[in-house]
Amino acid sequence: MRQLSLKKVKLADEQNFRKNFIWNMLGMTFNSFNSLFYMVIVTRINGTDEAGIFTLAFSVACLVFYIGTYAGRVYQVTDSNKIISTSDYVAHRLIAFAVLVIASITYSVIMGYSGQKLIVVLLLCLLKGLEALADVFYGILHKNDYLYKAGFSLTVKSLLSITAFFVIDLITHNIVLSISSMILIWGLMLFFYDIPSSYKIDKFDWNVRLKNIFFLFKDGFFVFLINFFSVYIVNAPKYAADGVLLNSSQAIFGIVLMPATLVSLAVQYLIQPYLKKMARYYEREEINNFNKIIMKLFFFTILFGVICLIGAYIFGIPILSLVYGINLTEYRIQLEIIILGAIFYSLSIILSAAMTTARYTFIQFVIYLLTSIVGFGVSNFLISIFKLDGAVLAYILIMLNQFILYILSYIYLNKTKKIFAKHL
Incomplete structure (x- = not known):
């Protein structure tokens, strides 16, 4: 019974x-x-x-x-x-x-x-x-x-x-x-x-x-700041474009940027099933298994990103033009650059999940703060000179900057064994 x-x-x-x-x-x-x-x-x-x-x-x-x-x-x-x-x-x-x-x-x-x-x-x-x-x-x-x-x-x-x-x-x-x-x-x-x-x-x-x-x-202050800055850096070129680009140009940038949101959303769905495993390996201090998950997620994300880049180059502009009713033929390269930036951002999300599992929030706050400062400066500078193309370039530079800071921090934490030190 x-x-x-x-x-x-x-x-x-x-x-x-x-x-x-x-x-x-x-x-x-x-x-x-x-x-x-x-x-x-x-x-x-x-x-x-x-x-x-x-x-x-x-x-x-x-x-x-x-x-x-x-x-x-x-x-x-x-x-x-x-x-x-x-x-x-x-x-x-x-x-x-x-x-x-x-x-x-x-x-x-x-x-x-x-x-x-x-x-x-x-x-x-x-x-x-x-x-x-x-x-x-x-x-x-x-x-x-x-x-x-x-x-x-x-x-x-x-x-x-x-x-x-x-x-x-x-x-x-x-x-x-x-x-x-x-x-x-x-x-x-x-x-x-x-x-x-x-x-x-x-x-x-x-x-x-x-x-x-x-x-x-x-x-909850640092959690708030991380969330706040995470939204800011993704949209920094949009904020910088306000009052500089025409409303129609801002709309086109928003349309070209939209697939990047879908790429990062798909990667977040990919990460979710692995979170419990990451937490378990962290508790057991199984550093090799922990890093194997990170490498596996990196591999799938890069593979998915390459497929998106190829698909976007062939089908992206025709589909976006059909859906939005606007001729976007001249923005194929810009779309590719945006998706490449989204791949860098997605790789950062994976490292963020790993560092959050190890309860390293302050260092992530520093990364987001530095990226936001870079994003503010780069966006305003490039958009003032290159207009819409400047917004696209600013986006990929912001995402690349964030990824570099994350990967350097993660490598440092691994080399010094601090990733499993179990302290904030």
Whole structure:
């Protein structure tokens, strides 16, 4: 009887794991790919000028999103500190949301945005703010092994959002109304699904301790900076192009840059199944097996990258031109350079996963900080001289710089055996 009960429990755990995995993958995939669909819709319906405004605004919103999530869901879910309550996490996220709104308005004022550009930037920042706010309730579900509910919510939001955006933009040709419809969907789902679902599982109250709120801001600071800079360096050429390139040129750069996002996303999917093995080898201090995984991931990433380079050279431009309704024939070389940069970035992601497993976060913060400084300088310099081509060159130089810093750091940690020193 006892063995039968254990088998039932094991079977139930496996079924729950599959359900969590499938729904989470669906939600993350739909949410990640929506930016691609938005750009296609805006470019085809509203033209390249408004698409240029949209791609810049979306990049700004993705940056401030990490102000809203701060340390992020991983920190929340893996936290074993019983002192910090669920209420503390919710209150902390509400404060971060308020900071996100203030930061969005401040940035827009400093950049001198006005008219439609100002409205689009602020609305997309608000949309990403709601996503950041929902994430803390996803964290509650995740921590209590109800990840599938978070994945279901994200899937529904993503599908409803892209449908509403397309239909309203097709009818009105007004991206402000289209974005507003998405904000309404995310708001309704947050208040009528996310919050009630998490509250049923963990009945948090408003007994919040300020000491714990300050602790969360302090302890998650480097994680926040790493996430923040990781978004900045990918989009640094876009930010530098603001006010220098025409909106139509910014739209073209955003289109050519889009495949790079898909390459890095595919590599992240490749890494996920190996994370537990990496953690196990790290705990056992099996340095050879640990590095074999890194080399295997490097091999698959480079192989995948070469296939992408060949495929993009032959099919990339015709497909992008067909999808977006723009003649992009003269940008074949630029697309190849972008994908090459994405390969360097993907290799950096692998090394980052290895160093995060060994809990080396500060050195990664230094890498991202240096890369951000280089990215800021290189982007502004090259774009001012070479315009769109300068943005493309800046992208690959930024990614190459980050990869070099990561590979040198990883080699140093291995040679000195510090990768298995088990200290921060």
